[in-house]
Amino acid sequence: MTPTTSDPATAVADGIVVVDKPAGLTSHTVVARIRKLAGTRKVGHAGTLDPMATGVLVVGLNRATRLLGHLQLADKSYDATILLGATSSTDDAEGEITAVASAQDLAGITVEAIESAIAGFRGEISQVPSKVSAIKVDGRRAYERVRAGEEVALKARSVTVSRYDVVDVRTGPAGLEVDISVDCSSGTYIRALARDLGVELGVGGHLTMLRRTRVGAFGIASAHTLEELAESFDWLPIAEVAADTFPRYDADDEQAAAIRTGRPLSGLKLPAGQTAMFDPTGTFLALYEPHGPVAKPTAVFVS
Template sequence: MTPTTSSDPVATGAVVADGIVVVDKPAGLTSHTVVARIRRLAGTRKVGHAGTLDPMATGVLVVGLNRATRLLGHLQLADKSYDATILLGASTSTDDAEGETVTTASTEALAGVTADGIEAAVAGFRGEISQIPSKVSAIKVDGKRAYERVRAGEEVELKARSVTISRYDVLDVRPGPEGISVDISVDCSSGTYIRALARDLGVRLGVGGHLTMLRRTRVGSFGISTAHTLEELAESFSFLPIADVAADTFPRFDADAEQAAAIRTGRPLAGLKLAPGQTAMFDPTGTFLALYEPHGPLAKPTAVFVS
């Protein structure tokens, strides 16, 4: 996909069209704040994101503009990749470096943790596992975010959920004065909490653990190599047009004029042999119109993106 660039739309009075922005989120900002920045830079209020990142985390945040906000829910964004650093030797109230220290391992206990022992423990977290999310996650408990309840001093108990860790590599092990730093790289399913992986690795090794660095390097097909910082976007706004994203993500069908007229109003089409799943429908000018999927002898819309 080739990104489209423009000067600052706010300065020129222009409004960016439908598309996807891959942002390299900095540490210290919430995903909501990033969306607010993109609204200003893109000159549109209709902006949404997929896959929230914690303020301490950096990396890939996929943002939709205008009609592409609706496309986000249809993209294959479940698989994600992260680079992270775990500090073994202490557990915290938030399972990361921003929380208060809850337990600290003894020097003797840490001395018993070896690189081979860490690798053996990590192996137990590969594949489909049951994971209890961090208590400071955004999961709602009786209508209120878990992290809001924790910050209010409430006790929160979250249920375990099934997640898949398809890759969990130990990149480096570095003993230090505060504990043992372990650099990891992970491919996982949506809903996986890397903070929980840090916590659980520390529990399995008997010394406690928490996350000190987290960087998301991929969301679906959108990698860090295509991401732009907010500073770069402020200088030259870059986005992937919705038609390019659709064509690269789904099978493509180029409709004739009569078919395109029906697609624009979301009417079923007969006689089309579409591939299983969703197909991106285009009109004769190359405009992306809708996503359709087969239903018996008919092709029916799952989402129409033009009016």
């Protein structure tokens, strides 16, 4: 996908911007910054990143905010560092250290032991999310309840960790530092992986660094920092994103007129799943999918 460049403070059209989020900012703050840079109020993001985390945040502009829900953004990749030997109240470095392993216990943790423990967290696993996650409990975010002093118990959920590699293991001033790379399904908490690895090894553990390197087809190589976007606002037009993400169908004038109003199309054989529908001028109109002998819209992006 080739980005389109707009001058800062000039309103852009419908599209996607891939942000390299810095540490210390919430995803909400990043969206607010993009609103100003893009010159539009209609901005949304896919896949929240915690303030301490950095990396890929996919942001939709104008009508592309509706496209975010249809993109294949479930699979994500992360680079992270786990500190073994200390347990945190939040499962990451922003929390209070609640337990510290002895030097003797840590000395018994070998690279082989770490690799063996990690093998049990690959594939489809049952994971209890971190207590400070954004999951709602009786209408309130779990992290809000924790910060208010409440005890929160979250239910385990099934997630898939397709890759969980050890990149490096070294002795740090506070314990063993383990660099990892992970490919996982949406809903996987890397903080929980850090916590559970520490539990499995009997020494405790928490996350000290997290960088998201990919969301679906959007990788870190195509991401831009907020400073770069302030200098040159690079974004991906909605038509290009749709054409690169879904099978493409180029409609004739009569079909395009029907698509614009969301009418079913008879006798049109589309592949399974969603197809991006374009008019003769190359304008992206809608997403359609087959329903027996007709094709019906799942989302129309023109009025």
